Amino acid sequence: MTLQQLETFFWTVKLGSFAAAAERLHATQSAVSMRVRELERALCVELFDRTHRAARLTPKGRELMDYASRILDLSTELEHRIGAPEAISGVVRFGVAEVVTTTWLPRLITVIAERYPNVRLEIEEALTAELMASLHQAELELVLAPGHTRTPDLSTLSLGTVDFQWMAVPSLGLGDQTYSPHELAEYPIIGMKESSFHYAALEDWFMSEHARCRYLARCKSVAVAASMTMAGMGVSYLPVRSYRQEIEQGRLAIVNVKNPLDPVEFIAACPAGHSYSLPRAIAELAREVSDFQHIDRPDGFV
């Protein structure tokens, strides 16, 4: 019995198939199959029910899963606590929201590369809901995105908040007055897709006055929304700091509204239950390099 066998078994169960585990572990199906078979031979026990196509766990396999995760957890904790950072190798797949990409992601990548020179990163940018879905399917190990959801199966770490405001070009003529949702809904709104974190928040904001706005567009990208806004096509909800220059230069103007939404909190989220893991370490680095407005909140993971 080896750690590698246990790790392979663990991911096979976690991802539901030998093929998926092979991809995750950067090995071939064949190798995964052999490792599991070797583990079964070492324990003289069937771990998977092979009468069906999908790899279904036997009762013994289910029992093993608990031991495997405990042992693997200890071994990664060991590597982090005792090993030098350069001893940490492997691949971390994480997802980021666009605002992270356009702000401190480059710094994060640099810091990771310095601290963990032997770690390879696979970074994916997508809308928040998509990232969270990937996280739950274990396709990603870490997500840096807006959110404050406290699900029991996720550990989260606050990365600070970002001030979003309604913006439009001055020539759209909204001026300095303070708009209610109803009033703002008169203007064409440049929104984000449903899987964006903002979708629900803005919908709620309009709905608080039973206002129905007309969306000129639903973007998958803040940058695209900003471009459309700067082109004078409508009003959109944008991160202030990212468009400071445009505001100063008069190419965008903040639209004052009644009951403005709170600043958006960004979090690092990763699967709960691991005391130490590379994703958690990276989350903490992200918190350090983040220049988002840090808020008072328990400093560690929740």
Next chain:
Amino acid sequence: MTLQQLETFFWTVKLGSFAAAAERLHATQSAVSMRVRELERALCVELFDRTHRAARLTPKGRELMDYASRILDLSTELEHRIGAPEAISGVVRFGVAEVVTTTWLPRLITVIAERYPNVRLEIEEALTAELMASLHQAELELVLAPGHTRTPDLSTLSLGTVDFQWMAVPSLGLGDQTYSPHELAEYPIIGMKESSFHYAALEDWFMSEHARCRYLARCKSVAVAASMTMAGMGVSYLPVRSYRQEIEQGRLAIVNVKNPLDPVEFIAACPAGHSYSLPRAIAELAREVSDFQHIDRPDGFV
């Protein structure tokens, strides 16, 4: 990092040298050296201070020891709880007292061989103190011997008690009367060596009346003491059941004494701190096959 490396590291620390670990693990010094070196390379950390001849742990090494024992403990627990018994392989070194050898040891060996066909046994017979010393030095993993010592670093399991009595040949003329220590001390005593469990007990018994007996001999073996006794050379303290036949046939007779000592409890003792381990499993088998007088006592390990 592999389980084998951790195991090798563990035993190197536990036994204090690469050579001793090599012997324990049935490998060469060279292999042990390489495994440790590989572990150090995997963690990018020095685990042993090699400036001195003996392998002294570095602080990092000391930290690792805790993780290593926890991981190895989990992995053996896993093997016992999930693996089939025939999956358990390896060598168990255990020590037994002579009375165990001459009573149910053969049965124990049979039962172990049936349950764990792939386990090899290295059994050593010696006097109790010697066995306990070997146990503390981790040269043995299990001891089946008389005793009731409750040391915090040992787990013990009661194997039952054995009735010992003073015996002599009838022709020595002790008859049916009841002897005090003083009176018995008049006769030549065939005793056991100091490292025998009985040594202290009998010494105390005589000393309770400030009697000083003359030891005709100090044996390392109960069988030898019995032979000398049956040869009419003196009085000795022998297990009754082992010499039932001799008593019935009149070749030995029990000598009644005042304040006879309690029956001697036998225990299985193994290092504490392992939730599951082969030695513990064997201890429980020993309890099952033992035909010593079982006493009311918490059933499990203490």
Next chain:
DNA sequence: CATTCTTACGTACTGCGTAAGAATG
């Protein structure tokens, strides 16, 4: 019939034992 796991086979590697070497007390 596409997906998923297994089997076969050749290769490359790595871990081990033997034996010799270095260093320590």
Next chain:
DNA sequence: CATTCTTACGCAGTACGTAAGAATG
């Protein structure tokens, strides 16, 4: 100078990838 660890070298076993095969839904 004996003990203890390290290094060198050659062998053997094994773990992997490629590719073909079997079975399932």
